[in-house]
Structures are given as structure tokens and as C-alpha cells.
Amino acid sequence: MRLRLRSAFLRSRVEAELDEELKYHLDRQIEANLAAGMSESEARYAALRAAGGLEQRKEECRDMRGMNLVDNLVQDIRFGIRQLRKNPGFTATSILTLSLGMCACVAIFAFVDATLISPLPYRDSNRLVGVYETVEMFPLSNLSYLDYLDWKKSNTVFKSLDAYQRSGFILNTPDGAQPARGAEVSAGFFRTLGVAPVLGRDFHSGEDQPASPRTVILSYSAWQKRFGGRPEAMGQTVTLDGEATTIVGVLPREFHFSPVEPSEFFIPIHAIGSCKQRRSCHNLYGVARLKDGVTVQSALLEMKGIAKQLEQQYPDSNRGQGAAVVTLSEVIVGEVRPILLLLLSGAGLLLLIAVVNIASLLLVRSESRAREMAVRTALGAGTVRLMRQFVTEGLLLVIAGGTLGVVWATWSMQLLLKLIPTDLLAGLTFLHGLGLNYRVVGFACLILVLAGALFSITPMLRLSAANLQAGLAEGSRGSAGMLWRRLGTKLVVAELAVAMVLLVGAGLLGRSMYSLLHLDLGFQPDHLIGVEVAASGNTYSNDELAIALHRRIISQIESLPGVQAVGITASLPVSGNGNTMWFRVLGRPWNGEHNEAPQREVSASYFTTIGARLLKGRYFTETEGPAKPRVGIINAAFARRYFPSEDPLTQRLTYISRTVSPIQIVGVVDDIKEGPLDVATPPVLYVPSTQDVNTYFSLVVRSTQSGQSLIPLMASAIRKIDSGIVARNGELMVDRINDSPSAYLHRSSAWLVGGFAALALVLSVVGLYGVIAYSVSQRTREIGVRMALGAQPTAVYKLILADAGWLTAGGIVIGLACSVGAAVLMRGLLFGVRPWDLPTLAAVAVLLGLCALLASYLPARRAASVNPVDALRSE
Amino acid sequence: LSKPTDLVQGTLDLLILKVVALEPMHGWAIAQRIHQMSGEVLQVGQSALYPCLHKLEQNGWIDSEWAVSENNRRAKYYTLTRAGSMALEQESAQWERLSAAISLVVKTV
Secondary structure (H helix, E strand, C coil): CHHHHHHHHCHHHHHHHHHHHHHHHHHHHHHHHHHCCCCHHHHHHHHHHHHCCHHHHHHHHHHHHCHHHHHHHHHHHHHHHHHHHHCHHHHHHHHHHHHHHHHHHHHHHHHHHHHHHCCCCCCCHHHEEEEEEECCCCCCECEEHHHHHHHHHHCCCEEEEEEEEEEEEEEEECCEEEEEEEEEECCCHHHHHCCCCCEECCCCCCCCCCCCCCEEEECHHHHHHHHCCCHHHCCCEEEECCEEEEEEEECCCCCCCHHHCCCCEEEECCCCCHHHHCCCCEEEEEEEEECCCCCHHHHHHHHHHHHHHHHHHCHHHHCCCEEEEEEHHHHHHCCCHHHHHHHHHHHHHHHHHHHHHHHHHHHHHHHHCHHHHHHHHHCCCCHHHHHHHHHHHHHHHHHHHHHHHHHHHHHHHHHHHHHCCHHHHHHCHHHHHCCCCHHHHHHHHHHHHHHHHHHHHHHHHHHHHCCHHHHHCCCCCCHHHHHHHHHHHHHHHHHHHHHHHHHHHHHHHHHHHHHHHCCCCCCCCCCEEEEEEECCCCCCCCHHHHHHHHHHHHHHHHCCCCEEEEEEECCCCCCCCCCEEEEEECCCCCCCCCEEEEEEEECCCHHHHHCCCEEEECCCCCCCCCCCCCEEEEEHHHHHHHCCCCCHHHCEEEECCCCCCCEEEEEEECCCCCCCCCCCCCCCEEEECCCCCCCEEEEEEEECCCCCCHHHHHHHHHHHHCCCCEEEEEEEHHHHHHCCHHHHHHHHHHHHHHHHHHHHHHHHHHHHHHHHHHHHHHCHHHHHHHHHCCCCHHHHHHHHHHHHHHHHHHHHHHHHHHHHHHHHHCHHHCCCCCCCCHHHHHHHHHHHHHHHHHHHHHHHHHHHCCCHHHHHHHC | CCCHHHCCCCHHHHHHHHHHHHCCEEHHHHHHHHHHHCCCCCCCCHHHHHHHHHHHHHHCCEEEEEEECCCCCEEEEEEECHHHHHHHHHHHHHHHHHHHHHHHHHHCC
């Protein structure tokens, strides 16, 4: 190896030594010949003859030293680079095209990897499952505390079953009350996940009993942010919701549990409060670790059995409450999986077009290099050496394009991350691991190897197919043109078809996004602000105090400049479908079934503030209070479902699980989008916030101007009333809607696929242009002859455009078939548009057709303007 | 014998190693010595000799240095390395076995 290196690097010295050594031998031979009595010239000639060609001897010695291996490679690379530089248009196009395709593919794959491939950060995370009850309205519904205890006790399939629930706290700090997010978890929650605190201790089992002292475990970031990362924080107390709570532990930095993120405080579930005592009050989620050998299916079967048993035992509360067990990864990433796979397919198709485009360029190039290859062969280059040249050039392209692509991909990843709304990103904890890890780099390398192979093989096809000697013949255009026509044109049809698929996908997603964002929300979101308010239940402990607080807050905010109207609701529109109640219609036969509907407690001014549409009856009035008869307003869906033929205003409802006086329906309001945009609005019951009182609620504020400047004013106005009240997440409703997960997911997929489709359109049209332009250049003589024989330019146009037309038509027809197939596959991601949406298909076909026409018109014009004399002479 | 193909594969390696084992020698002298020692039967041409020398050097079996030769000119002298002498032992043992075997076949009446 030392010598080989010397050969490679001290090349001139080695050469000189080789020269001298052979010269010495020759001279000795001459001397010997002279001594044998030959004349001087005879002696010299004989010696040279014996050597049999000094140059060959040297070459053999070089071969023996392995010098040529390195040499040839260096030569190939140099020649390759020279070839690529000689043709900057081709080189730049190929490298740019490949790097764009790579960038899209690698960046999206990094997201797929972080989300779907990387395991969740818990011990043996594939043995973890989410455990839910199921009801008609919610396939994955919360558990009630008592059901959870029974499930925990009776099951034989889980090593452990634990519960958690999102929670918000009012944290007392020296600067006043602050909102803090967190979770209530059962004592074994962290042990089930297989996570241990980095500092302090985990919850003891039994620490979630009502009598045990209040303790809290901090998230790592809360420990850093609020306690400066000081170990002395252990054992200190914090005041959460007015309760002194002892800090007992800190979670690892990398710990996150996205269903409750962002969370700062984890406290044990305490079985106090009325909800925990009622089997019908569902507010917990279950997470469990499967016993060894137990599958998700068998666990589900057993849990269904237990649910059935509870249903018989407690028919009042458990009727219709089934069980669901799904893998934890499904819980966490199930929602984004289809979109990520869609984007990966889109990026893959774009890469495919890019690679096919380059391959067809290489094919054209190998045609024009036929003579070069023939000359090299004639000068003694072996086929292997020629192939090595192609491989080298292919690899050079791939390395340049690939490196550029990966660099761009890392930028794109950061850019895409920045485009995700912060609130949404906090829940997408799996994206913390996003980056160039070995799987992503491996994926990039795999693409590069495949692309490299394709780029090396494509020009080789030409090498083996064509008779090399024909390449030397003057103006020969024989077999080579045939191969080109057979393969090159098919590549273009494939490109056009793939571009069509991407365009249709983008079109459908774009239409989905449009229908989602132009959905009738049932209220006017512009100039509307939403703010969440949390007051301590200890301070405002009875209904009178809380109602008085509502009134004060409303009047304070109404007096702010620019405020038109203020309303109160238990939860803002477009936030979720939760908070349901069971009811029955009085005066109707009832067999214990659970009619379920979300309930919203709203103030008298709520509907007019948000700009809802009253269909029948009246809104609530200020005079409705705890002492007055209970009233309710239903939405249109409620009326359709439960009172299809009756007048709703004559109907009365009552709750099943709580005994209150009957609720008289006094109005019907048009459906207001309460839940995610892409989910149909269920029946909803609105009751006065003065009859069902909350200390956690939201304000809706209609302003005259844009309203952004009002948000801090509102927060300080509320704080002035009571510094123990927290106002958080003040946001314009328009922003809230646009940043909501369903809107964001539709928007981002539409934009990304749209971007891919635009690139694909450009690439495929450039590809078509290349094919037509090349075929025109090949047929210059033919066109010259035709024109010399009297063909009109229109005939030439027809000739060229007909060729292009066939290719385009082929691409569009195949593309149409593929797009409908692809659209059916992605129908779950569409909203308000069918997969075979004719306007989209037609528009895309027309767009592609027009672009193709333009791309072929330019070469056709060049062909028609050929001077026949020049054309004939040039060949 | 001017072409390497006329020699049994690898035999030239053995001859060169054997000769160089006697004393450091340059290419011309190696060819002369082989000629002489073989009773003027074996004649190694440049076309076989030098590639073989370079190959052996590449293998690390012989080493080279420039020194002044008997006719007062610079010449490249080859010496046997430790690895070379081990290779020589193996090669000659191999040769013994091979030639004995061939003799057995050829001499059997």
C-alpha cells in the first residue's frame, strides 16, 4: 500500500526511476552485444528488439504497480468534469432537477422518519396501548373514573393500566396568577410508560388516593424555566389552583407525551369532585402496557367483555359504553400518518419525474456523443473503459445533485417546522427528533445509488444497442434514432402522466382547502376575538359569585375602546366536540338509551356577539337566572335529529345523569361549527351560563377594528378585577380557525402537493420540449427535403405538432386513469370534493395540454422556418 | 525462454527470489545470473523480468535502492525482504512438490 500510494503521489519520480532502470538494462544489453562483436548500430537495434517496445514494458510495470487504476480513475473524473463543464446547460439542469427532487423527498422522509419510523421515547413503546371507551358519537371516548378503576381491577391482559387527563392550573407566582398547563395522572402513569424522573422520585402507588398529600412532578422545561434548574426545588411547594403542592420530582429532558403537551405540571389524579364519583362523567384517558404475548386484538376482546359486564351491572350509566384498545403510536401519530404518506408519495413522484427527465437528457446526450465513443473505441478504448466513463459521469452528477439536495432538504425541514403554528407544534412532540439521522441519510444514499445506476445505465444502452462503427460514418442517423424514438418518447409520456397525477392531487387538495376555509361556520369570525379565562373555584365558590364575576368582566370589557359586543361561552367555536351530556325528551317513551349531545353554557349576549343566525324562537335574556325556569337553545342539527316533525319550541328536555328541573327549548339556532372544520356539526344544546355556571370559560369579543391590539388590554382589564384570574390564549378567531389542526393539515398538504405539482409540470413540459426539439434537430434534413419539394410551413407545423400531440394525449390519458386511482386512495383527506371531480380533471388536462402545446410550438416554429438549402447542405 | 507464458506460472517469481537471496542485484544482473545458473538454458527477457520485479516489490517481497554498479553507473539494486525470504521458502517447497510430482508422472514407464 505504501508503494501504491507512492506510485500515485510521487508519480514523476517513479516514472523517472522506471525510465532509468530500463535504460540501464538496454545499455548493458548494447554493451553485451558490442562485446559479442556486433557493430554499434546492430548492437543497438538488437537490444531494442529484445526489449520489444520500451513503452509497453513501462506500461506493464505501471500496471503491476497498480498505477493505472488510480490514473484511469483520475482521468475519467477529469474527463467527466470537462464533459459536464463543456455542456453547462445540461449539467446545471440535471443537477438542479435532481437536487429539487432530492430536497423534496429527503425533507418529507425526515418528517416521516421522525413521526412514523422512530419509536416513541418510552421503554418497549410497541407494547403500549391507549385504552378508551366508545360511544356512538366518539369512537375513542374518555373513561369515567369508576370505570377506569373497574377496568384496572378486572383485566388480565395489561401489566398495568393507568389514566391521564389534560389539565390547566392557575399558578400563584410573585408576579400574580399565571396560567400553567399540565396533566393529572394516576400514580403508576410514568412506570407504565417506562420513564423515571431524573431528579427526585416518581409518584408512590396510592399517592393518587384522596387522603394523600398534594405532590407534583415537573417537566424538565418547567424546572428550568420556573425554578432555574436548581436541585433545591425538590421539596419546595408551589400553589396550584390555590392548593399548596410539594414538588417531588423532575422528568427527563427528552420526556414528552404528546396527548397532554405542552405540560409543565403533572399531579396525581385525586378522586375528589363530583365528576370522579359519577360513573357517567367521562374525563380520563387510559394508557396501558400489554402483558407479554398479549396482542392488541386479544386485549380489545377482553376489555369489550369487561365493558359488557359493566353495562349489565350499571345500565343507567354504562349503557352503550363499549371499549377500544389501540396502539399508542396510533393514538399519537395516527392522525398525521395519511397526510405524511400522501406527501411522501407526492415527493416520490416528483423525484421520479426529475430522474426520468435527467435520464432522457442523458439519452439525448449519448446520441450526440456516438461519434466520440466510436473514435475512442477506434483508438483502443475497451467497452469496459467506455462504460466506466458513463458511470463516472453519472456518479458525478448524482454526487453534485445529491449533496445539493440534502443541503436544501435540511433547510426545507427547518422552514417547514417554522411554518407549523406554535400551539400545534407543541403537541407534535415526535418532531423534536427531526433531522438528518442515519435513517434519513441512508434513505438519501439509497436514492442516490438508484439514480446513479439509472444515469450510468441509460447511456450504456446506447453503447450496446448501436453499432459503434456506424457512429463514425458521416452523418449517420441509423439505429441510434430508433432507440431514441423507442425509449425516449416513452419516458416523456410517463413524465406527463406522473405530472398529471400530481396536478390532479394538488387540484383536489386545493379544492378541499377552499371548501374548508369557505365553510359556513354559522357565525362571523372576522373582527372576533376569543380569550380563555380561568378563575379559581375556591374564590368564586357559589353560582352567585361566579355570575357576578361574569357580569363584571363583560361590563369591563364592553367599556374598552373599539369593543362592540362581548359574550361568554364554556368553550370557543372550532375547538372541540367534547363536553357532552345525556338527555331525554320529556313526554316521549324512554328505554334508558343515552342521547348524547355537546352542551355549551353561553351568556345572553353570546349569539349576537358571534353573529349566529336564529332560525326560530328567541335567544337567552339577561333575566334568565338560577331561580328562573331552565331554558335551552338547540342547533339545527339537534332539531333535525330529534324533532323532525314536531315544533321544537314546545319540547322539554331533561338530563339523564343529573336531576334538574326540565329544560324548555326556547330557540333554534343555525349550526355553529363547534368542533374541527372537517367534521359535521353534531346536535348541540346551549343553556344559559347563568343556569349552569363555570369558573373556567371563554370570552368572545366583537371589535370595530382588527382587534389584535385589544387582546393585551382585555387581559389587563380582567387582571384589574382580580389578579387571581388568568386570561390566556387571546387570539383572533380568524387566526384560531386558520391555525386549527384540521385547517393547518389541509392547508399544508394542499400547498406542498401544489408545489410538487408545479415543479412536476415545469419538469415534464421541459422534458417534452427537449424531446420535440431533439426530434426536430434529427429531422432537419427530412424537413428540408419536404420543403424543397413544396411543403408549406403549415404542413411542417402539423408534422411536428402532431408528434407532440400524440405524446401529450398519451400522457394525459394514462395520467387521467392514474389520477382517479390515486384520488380514490387519498379520498380520506379530501373535504367537500369527490375523488373523480370532473372540473378538476378537466382543468388539469387543459392546463397540461396548453403547456405541452407551448412547449412543442417553439421547436415547430424553428422547424417551419428552416431554409431548405441550409438544411440540405448542413448534412 | 523469452516469454513468461513458457515458464510454469509463478516460476519466474521463484527464480528471482532465489537469485536475489544470494546478494543485492540489479535487473540486468538478475537476468544474467539466471541464465548462468540454469546452465545457459533459461533466458529471461525484459518483458517478463521488469513487470515481475515491480510486482514483487509491490508485494513487499523485495526492496530496492539505487547504488553504483560494477560499471560505475547508477543502477537499481533489489534485496530480499524478510517477507520475501519466507515467500521464497514456501515457493521452493511448492516447487519441490510440483516438480517431484511431475517427474513421477513423466518417468513412469
